[in-house]
Amino acid sequence: MPRARRRPPRHAPGSALRDTLALVALPLVVPLVLPGAFAGGGTRRWFGGRAEGQRAEAQAAKDAAAAAFYELDTAQRDLRISIETITAVDDSPAARRAVSDFEAVGRRIDEASSRYIEAVDAHDLDRDDLEAATAARARTELTRAKEELDRVKQELDRFASGLGPLLGKAETQLARLAPAVERARQALRGASDALDAVRAGGLRADDLAARLAALAPELTKLNQGAGQHGVPHTLQRAEQVAREAEAVRAEAGRLPERAAEIDHRLVSLRTRAQALTTRSEQVEPVLSELRRRFSAACWQDLQHVPDQAGENVRQAEAKLAQARSAREEQRWPDATALLSTARALLNTTDEAVSAAGDRLTRLNAVQKDPQAEIDRTRFAIRDAQRLAMAGRTTPDPRHARPLDDSVARLERAIASLEGRHPDYWHFLTETEAVRRSVADVVAGIREERGSGR
Template sequence: MRDALALLGLPLVAVLALPAAFAGGGTRRWFGGRAESRRAAAQAAKDAAAAAFYELDTAQRDLRISIETIGAVDDSPAARRAVADFEALGGRIDEASRAYIDAVDAHDLDRDDLEAAAAARARDRLTAATDGLVRVKRDLDRFAEGLGPLLGKAETQLARLAPAVERARQSLLAASEALDAVRGSGLRADDLAARLAALAPELTKLNQGAGQHGVPRTLERADRVAREAQAVRAEAERLPERAAEIDRRLVSLRTRVEALTTRTGQVEPVLSELRRRFALACWQDLQHVPEQAAETVRQAELKLREARTARDEQRWPDATALLSTVRALLDATDEAVSAAGDRLRRLNAVQKDPRQEIDRTRFTIRDAQRLAMAGRTTPDPRHARPLDDAVARLDRAVTTLEDRHPDYWHFLAETEAVRQAVARVVARIREERGAGR
């Protein structure tokens, strides 16, 4: 037997080991039970750590999208604080991830000669790494829950972004088409064209997108462009009607100028009659009306010619402003010219029958006195005194009519002043009674 083994060329020690080797044992056969159990526990800890790492990584990537959305849309202190807090959480996530990777790299659980003690150390380290990953994931989840309001606001703005930009583009297109239609009718609309051209750089920025200019500024720009373009479109669509209205006003004001020129020429005869029949005080304030009216009419004619020129040159704002000036001039002149005729009419009436003016004023006073006494046995001095003063003032005015050359205009002014004073007393009585005093 020994000789046969010697023929195989094998040492004796090796030969002694052959039965065990052929039986599939070796070192792991003798010590494998304990080591394999700990290897399995370590592998389970590794799998758990891998799952925790994957969940944390997925949650972080998902939340990063939300944070980037908030950061792009919202520049409020709360949003900036959320971004900073997320960055701080990112540092903790990096630390937990590094601890997990180091634990995995430190132990090769597939080694055939892995000792039980090494497997136990691997399990403990991987379990600690898992705990760290889970803690950070829990904090990340709580942080994500608190982002709800900020994220909702940001998503709302993002949802507005595309429609707002499209609305601005469509508004610009509609304004351009309206302007082309106006020009096709022979109206230049240069001011509207300039306003529309000024929006071209804004459209360029809108086309560059929110990524370059930010969501809030892009939304604000889109709304402003749409609003200004819609205003240009509306004015362009109204321009033919505006031109027609200016033409009508030119004709109407020209007619008024001609009529007022004729009426101005009639003021001097009225003044002559006033001078001849009434005292100086009755007409002195009117003696410059003819000259002033003629000058005002001359200014109105000049402004009217300027308005015609502005309309022919299609300077619509200038034409409108000039026509308003013409109207104001004519209104003032018409009032002054009418004052002379009205003065003569009123003076004729009071000269012929002053009793009508006197009776009218006395009736006003008596009506107020009845109101002051309503529900009372004696009048309130606060009301009686001014009413007595009104009676005395009227009597004094009536006395002036006995002069050789009565100042009828002063008489009319006094009776009017008396009626106004009485009206104030009546208003005070009604106010006090309405308040329960």
């Protein structure tokens, strides 16, 4: 719609009434003015009451059209503000379509307004010599202009009602903008204060300071405002700055605790390394007894344990020394990573050293009483068989077959104990494998029955 429209002339309030009163008084003075009129005087022509009635109706139509025009103009201006609010926040296809539709409605408003203005300009209702037919034609055209303005107003109202979701979303984002920017600034101040407190305690926190400094350009863009960078980008930037600054603040707050934890882990792991060194020295006597009393198959996989344990402990001690240097230099991520590596090496060593002692203990037990292991495995098989037959006259082949295989496998393992040098370790690994297979069958049966199959 054009920014400046010609304001249609308003009919002076009460003018129709004054004209009517003048016409009522006119017959009393006609005899006095007629001579002058024929002599060329500028007196007003008289067309009778019908012309003035048509004038009044035309003026009323003009006033009604003017009211419709101003109502439409106000509604369009208000809606333009809503469209500008949406476009400032939303660049989605729906928002772009709303802008296009608004422009189309605006063109129809311009067309209706132009016809209204043309109708107003075409008829001077204040002319003294206004004829009844002219007044009637003016009334008709002004009424038609008003009706068209009303129709366009209804179209504009329907369009405005459809903007609700888009406008609500835009207003929500605008309402979030200022608080989000303020939260980002507060988070930056909090992070800076936390770093100052950490430094006052003798910790440098250089990595955290670098992360905080990297947020400075983002703060500059926030200060430049949404007018330069757009509402969505500014809102996203504010939330990102707040998250990163809060992370820096939180890590700075945990830094003294982290330093203390690293110190504790250094002492603990060094003590553990020393203990594993002592335990590693005891592996060789265990292996010697295994070699003396059992067949090679029972211990040959443990031959490497003493050498590997010693190497692992040496590597762990080297990592601990590097971790100590990183701690003194306050390279916290490096110190943490080195401690984790040292711990993994010591865990591996602990498992290997323990495996040698556990092997001797288990082999001693099965050599003394192999029947206990046999009974344990047979009980597991019988328990699974009873479960498989529960509520059935014949077992399901899917369950019976692996259970029968387990029975046969156990018998073969028992047979392997015959002879001068039985492989007890093979016997133990076989019985364990049988029990695992039986447990899988039991789990499958229970799952099927639980699901109603």
